[in-house]
Amino acid sequence: xxxxxxxxxxxxxxxxxxxxxxxxxxxxxxxxxxxxxxxxxxxxxxxxxxxxxxxxxxxxxxxxxxxxxxxxxxxxxxxxxxxxxxxxxxxxxxxxxxxx
Amino acid sequence: xxxxxxxxxxxxxxxxxxxxxxxxxxxxxxxxxxxxxxxxxxxxxxxxxxxxxxxxxxxxxxxxxxxxxxxxxxxxxxxxxxxxxxxxxxxxxxxxxxxxxxxxxxxxxxxxxxxxxxxxxxxxxxxxxxxxxxxxxxxxxxxxxxxxxx
Numbered sequence: 521x522x523x524x525x526x527x528x529x530x531x532x533x534x535x536x537x538x539x540x541x542x543x544x545x546x547x548x549x550x551x552x553x554x555x556x557x558x559x560x561x562x563x564x565x566x567x568x569x570x571x572x573x574x575x576x577x578x579x580x581x582x583x584x585x586x587x588x589x590x591x592x593x594x595x596x597x598x599x600x601x602x603x604x605x606x607x608x609x610x611x612x613x614x615x616x617x618x619x620x
Numbered sequence: 621x622x623x624x625x626x627x628x629x630x631x632x633x634x635x636x637x638x639x640x641x642x643x644x645x646x647x648x649x650x651x652x653x654x655x656x657x658x659x660x661x662x663x664x665x666x667x668x669x670x671x672x673x674x675x676x677x678x679x680x681x682x683x684x685x686x687x688x689x690x691x692x693x694x695x696x697x698x699x700x701x702x703x704x705x706x707x708x709x710x711x712x713x714x715x716x717x718x719x720x721x722x723x724x725x726x727x728x729x730x731x732x733x734x735x736x737x738x739x740x741x742x743x744x745x746x747x748x749x750x751x752x753x754x755x756x757x758x759x760x761x762x763x764x765x766x767x768x769x770x
Binding site: 542574582 | 645673724
């Protein structure tokens with residue numbers, strides 16, 4: 521798993537690539553929370569390079585989403601590949617996040 | 621779910637892994653190698669890999685709490701009739717039947733959403749059948765994919 525970070529105005533864009541699986545979930549969650557805790561704007565997670573996601577990866581996004589909601593900030597997702605989108609749809613996560 | 625499985629199905633290949641989160645990657649790599657060698661359809665491979673990972677995540681996280689015996693986790697690739705792929709996951713942890721896990725409620729907001737509980741939901745979606753047996757001191761979970769040709 522790789523994460524590239526860019527500043528986009530007041531928001532942070534995180535370009536994630538690779539596998540959001542159980543072994544990678546904790547480092548992924550820690551990376552997300554580090555951005556949540558050290559920035560003040562919105563966060564956009566670009567999943568174009570993600571080829572696999574399991575419920576552990578979803579959980580990491582939910583933990584970050586909850587922290588952002590508590591802080592009254594916005595976390596959104598973009599560019600999900602079809603199989604990744606299917607996992608979000610089945611688990612109900614498609615309606616929890618703004619996805620573009 | 622249907623349980624048209626054959627527990628006595630011949631074993632085509634087996635893998636034993638450690639009871640750690642990182643060892644789940646050994647199992648998914650093993651499946652990936654088999655998928656490549658046998659040219660499994662991409663969607664079938666994705667769904668089976670995800671289902672095996674979800675099952676193993678439960679096993680390594682919860683199965684061995686308070687268990688004295690040395691943890692054992694084995695995956696068997698099963699020879700099935702028809703056009704399906706079967707994987708049996710055997711562990712000697714505490715009894716746990718994932719087929720009894722209730723579907724999580726569909727959350728309406730991030731605030732309401734519960735952390736966890738989605739693994740079995742994903743397995744039910746991607747597999748044709750998911751069946752559980754407790755045999756002696758072992759959990760046997762059999763995952764069967766949908767047909768390769770659909």
